Amino acid sequence: MSDWDKIAIKNIQSAPQPPERFIRLSGPCERDSIVNGDGLRAVVWTQGCPNHCKGCQNPETWDFCGGFLIEIKDICEKLKEFPGQTGLTFCGGEPFVQPAACKQIADYVRKELGWNVWSFSGFKYEQIKAAGGEAWEFLKSLDALIDGPFILSQKDLSLRFRGSKNQRLLHLEYGTGEILSIE
Ligand code: SF4
Numbered sequence: 001m002s003d004w005d006k007i008a009i010k011n012i013q014s015a016p017q018p019p020e021r022f023i024r025l026s027g028p029c030e031r032d033s034i035v036n037g038d039g040l041r042a043v044v045w046t047q048g049c050p051n052h053c054k055g056c057q058n059p060e061t062w063d064f065c066g067g068f069l070i071e072i073k074d075i076c077e078k079l080k081e082f083p084g085q086t087g088l089t090f091c092g093g094e095p096f097v098q099p100a101a102c103k104q105i106a107d108y109v110r111k112e113l114g115w116n117v118w119s120f121s122g123f124k125y126e127q128i129k130a131a132g133g134e135a136w137e138f139l140k141s142l143d144a145l146i147d148g149p150f151i152l153s154q155k156d157l158s159l160r161f162r163g164s165k166n167q168r169l170l171h172l173e174y175g176t177g178e179i180l181s182i183e
Contacts, residue, residue: 015097023101039086051122055152099138
């Protein structure tokens with residue numbers, strides 16, 4: 001295991017968590033997005049990221065004390081008002097530092113609204129799996145993960161839903177987290 005893997009796993013396991021029933025977001029939920037996954041998608045923008053990628057487009061989302069706290073039930077109520085969405089995508093910030101809160105929202109939209117669920121992460125799939133715990137439980141609730149940090153020297157805007165060549169679009173088996181295919 002590399003030093004980078006060890007740091008990433010520690011960052012996943014030791015991130016400060018929002019109070020119970022709350023999530024920390026960087027902005028309002030979005031609807032009708034076509035750039036954050038297949039179909040027409042709602043987007044939840046999480047706050048807090050330890051990865052600090054050079055060239056990140058959202059550095060204001062890094063601060064773990066930034067953004068605002070909101071009750072998870074209020075997010076679910078908001079998402080319920082969005083008609084005609086294919087699914088929900090978690091963007092950041094880093095969704096995997098608030099995995100329990102994200103999973104509650106993911107479970108709600110899947111069960112109550114019939115949506116599929118994607119997430120971005122600056123961590124790699126293997127790092128999330130090795131971290132285990134609530135991060136792995138959140139991953140198992142997804143249909144797709146776009147993983148890996150943004151690497152400026154590998155920037156490629158022609159990629160589907162990704163910013164740099166090192167990032168992968170992983171299609172996952174819901175419930176097990178197993179990788180079905182990789183783009
Ligand atoms: S993981 Fe995403 S939000 Fe975090 S620094 Fe990298 S590009 Fe920015």
